[in-house]
Amino acid sequence: MNPESRDALSRALLPTRLNGEQAAILLGLAAHAIPTLVAVRLLRPVRPAGHNAVKYFATVELLRLREDPTWFAKATEAMSGHGVHKRSRRGLGRPKGASTGCRKRTGASPGSPRSTREIA
DSSP: OOHHHHHHHHSSSOOSEEEHHHHHHHHTOOTTHHHHHHHTTSSOOSSOOOTTSOOEEEHHHHHHHHTOHHHHHHHHHHHHHHHHHHHHHHTOSOOTTOOOSOEEEOSSOTTSTTSEEEOO
16 A cells, blocks of 8 residues: 555545445455455445546545445345355356366376376
C-alpha cells in the first residue's frame, strides 16, 4: 500500500470517492477482494468503467456497507466461492480419465529404458 492511500484515509474528512485500494483499506479487506466483489455485484463503482479502467467507489456507500453484517456475510461467501467458480470455468480441474503424469512399471527390470510406459 502506498503512503498516499494511507494519508487519504487518516484525514478527519474523507474524500468523496476512493479507488479500489483505498476502498479495501476502509472495508478492512484485501485489495484483491475488490474486483471479486465488483464481479459478483456486491460492490458498485460510482460509474461504469472499462475492464482495465480505475474504478472509484462512493465513500458514503462504503461506510454504510462497512456497518452491515449481512453484506459482510455475503461478501465473505462470494470471496470464498468466486475462486472455485473461476477455476472451474477455466477448466483447471483435471478432466476425468486424464493422465496424472505418473508412470507405471511394466514387467521389465527396474531401471531399464523400457521399464515404464505412460498411463493414458
